[in-house]
Amino acid sequence: MERKITFNELRKIKDSLPDGAIHQIASEFHIEVETVRNYFGGANYDRGRSVGIHVEPGPNGGIVLLDDTQILERAEQLLHEVH
Numbered sequence: 001m002e003r004k005i006t007f008n009e010l011r012k013i014k015d016s017l018p019d020g021a022i023h024q025i026a027s028e029f030h031i032e033v034e035t036v037r038n039y040f041g042g043a044n045y046d047r048g049r050s051v052g053i054h055v056e057p058g059p060n061g062g063i064v065l066l067d068d069t070q071i072l073e074r075a076e077q078l079l080h081e082v083h
Contacts (some may be wrong), residue, residue, distance in 0.1 A: 003069045007041060007061030013075055014040035021078050025071060039071045 012036075014022075026033045034042065041064075042054060052067030066072060 001072065003066045003072065005064050005066065005072070006059070007055060007064050008065070009060070010064055010072075011041055011061070013072070013079065016079055017075055018078065018082050021075065024048050025074050029071065037072060039066075039077075 015018045016052075022036050023033055029036075041053075054065040056063045056065070
């Protein structure tokens with residue numbers, strides 16, 4: 001399922017995750033840690049792969065269209081578990 005979110009909102013979610021959450025998500029989805037970081041706006045394609053995010057310029061860092069929301073949904077679950 002696709003989802004639109006601002007780049008700044010996406011980064012805020014990543015920055016709010018508890019310690020180790022990026023590694024946990026990578027392990028659960030059987031992907032590289034850098035791929036999860038790329039999902040949240042990183043750009044390390046030597047060690048991670050592209051994850052289907054498309055950024056259009058605009059306010060709040062631009063609009064991001066996510067092709068697959070599974071990683072974002074898991075990150076949001078982890079945030080709710082902490083709070």
